[in-house]
Amino acid sequence: MNDVIIIGAGPAGLSAAITCAKNGLSSLVIDEYLKPGGRLLGQLYEEPSGFWWNGIKESESLYQEAIELDVQIQLNTSVHNIEKENNYWIIYTETGIIYSEQLLLATGAAESPIPVPGWTLPGVMSVGAAQVMTNVHRIKPGERGVIIGVNVLSAAIAMELQLAGVKVASLTLPKMNKVTQDAAQPGEVLDSLLHVSHMAPSKVIRFGSKLMNNDVMKKIGVSFYPKQGFKMWDIPIQLRKAVIEICGEEAVTGVKIATISANGEVVKGSEEHIDCDFICIAGGLYPLTELAAVAGCPFYLVEELGGYVPLHNEQMETPIENLYVAGNITGIEGAKVAIKQGVIAGLTISGNAGVSGLTQEIRRAIKLTEQTRDNAYIQFHPDVKKGRKAIQEKWKDCMSTAP
Template sequence: MDNAIIIGAGPAGLTAAVTCAEKGLEVVVIDEYMRAGGRLLGQLYEEPNGNWWNGIKESNKLYKKAVDLGVNFHLNTAVNNIENSNGIWTIYTERDTFHTPSLLLATGAAEAPIPVPGWTLPGVMSVGAAQVMTNVHRVKPGERGVIIGVNVLSAAIAMELQLAGVEVASLTLPKTNQMTQDSGKPKEVLDSLLHVSHMAPSPFIRYGSKLMKNDFMKKFGVKFYPKKGVKMWDIPIQLRKAVTEIYGENEVEGVTLATINADGEVVSGSEEHIPVDFVCIAGGLYPLAELAAVAGCPFYLVEELGGYVPLHNERMETPLVGLYVAGNITGIEGAKVAAAQGRTAGLSMAHYAGMDELDGEIKNSIEWTEQTRDSAHIQFHPKIEAGRKKILKQWDAYQSNKERSVVTNRQGGIT
């Protein structure tokens, strides 16, 4: 039996593994991908101080450190089921069955698709797939493409594609319908775009974004937003255009682009054809939390965190004894925040294993996570702090209800 098992070898899982191993625990990491790193592998961007954040280098450093500390990795291994019996977690995979008193779920996030007519054509992919092809496998997704969906993730990846010599003809919106919802409405999209405006090379754009902080200016900005878009990194960001169709015989040949009004409605007769050889769809990310559901962990819908997240506290503990969560399973944030959460989870797991005098380190780690969040270069959700407070409020309510139930059962003679 292993002291600790971690499912997920992304920034949270790798950091937790290193932390546990440094405290003397025997650690196993399981991941379905062939290589450790998770979403770190595709990340490449310039930080405000001019340094480049290279996710591949960061993941390699963490992986090597974990291996040197004796962490046992099972990559290319999918987890089919987890269950708890008498305080021991059993993890089932296609090859082996593992047992541990302490289990961390660091499963990350998945992309939410946006349905667009023609999206089944070869050459249509998620924006994350284009990022992995380009940054990890060094394969261009195409020569010239369009990204449908304007958000923090797609804006950052568009820049990465440009760096790789791939032409991005446009970042534009999907046609508004019941499925696309806010992602097809210019004002809602402008909100998310403001959170990457600091990355724009143009001082005009950076200054203009500061004027968009109040609601009146946002409405004004959308109404008079140029129909040809505003360029960031020489890529047109078109909030008054929407893709109504992806077309081609046997593969992507182009998209039909139409002008939309401030409410996201298509202006009849404004359609034009844009030739491209690939299309990326960017619907955002949501927490990948199925295994927490299988384990029986309570969930709450917190839109500011990206969707349904398992209940947890600042120590990354869930209500289920010996079960921990860290990284994007707890809410959509960047790799540095995920790593900080992974350290906290690793310390909590070590404490649960019987190592005393870790409360100070855990407190410092929680504070470091908050500082990392506050200084994050990119925020995927503008109200992440409000989301974190909501889940902690739910945690307090859950614990209070649990304590009341214990008292009631005792008074009723139930033990």
């Protein structure tokens, strides 16, 4: 039996396993994917310093360090249930039942779909699937595509597709309905894009974004936003266009788009056709929390963190004894933050397992995580720190009323 079982071999899970191993604990990491690294695998972008963040290399580095520390890593293994009995966790996997005193859930995030007429056609995929095909498997999703959904994730992946020689004909909005809501509102989308404007190669766009620092300027910006959009990385960012249908019979052949008003309403008679051979749908990310729910962990809806997140403190503990969380299950952020959270979780687990003298190290790890969050190149939500504060307040409330 291992001292700790970690579900999820992404950046948080691997860094936690490494930290536990360095403190003398035996760790088993389980993941359903065929490679370790999680969403880190698909990442590839250039930072302001000129350093290229290559997710495959970063994943390999974490994996090799874990292996050298005798961490057990079991891939291609799905977990379908967890229970706690007599202070031990029982983890049910497709290959058998395993036991551990301590359990860390580092299950990451999943993509939210946006329903669009024609989205069942071959050639339609999530934007994350296109990222994995391109950056991990080195397979082009197509020659010319359209991305439906303008957000931080789709903007970053559009840039990566361009780097791989894949033409992105348009980055545009979905048609407004009860499901798409804010994702179809030009004003809401523009506000979210202002937080990644530093990624734009154009100095004009970077400067212009700084001018829109109040609601009045944002409203003017949406009203006068060009119908054909602005280009970033030679990709038209079309906030005043929406896809109303994906076209094709046996496979994607194009999309029908229309001009929309500043409020997201379709302008009648403005429809036009764009030829393409693949479509990416980008509805954003949400925390994968099913296993935490099975374990009985309480949840709270925190929009700034991407949806419902399990209650946890800064040490990555949950209200359930010896159950921990780290990474995107706690809120949608970048891989660098997830790595730092994994370190915190590993230190906390080690301390609770009897390793002494870790209090100051845990405090330093928490502070370093905050600094990493502040300096993040890609921020998935502008108010993520507000979300973090909200969940910590919920934790305090929970602990103050605990018997």
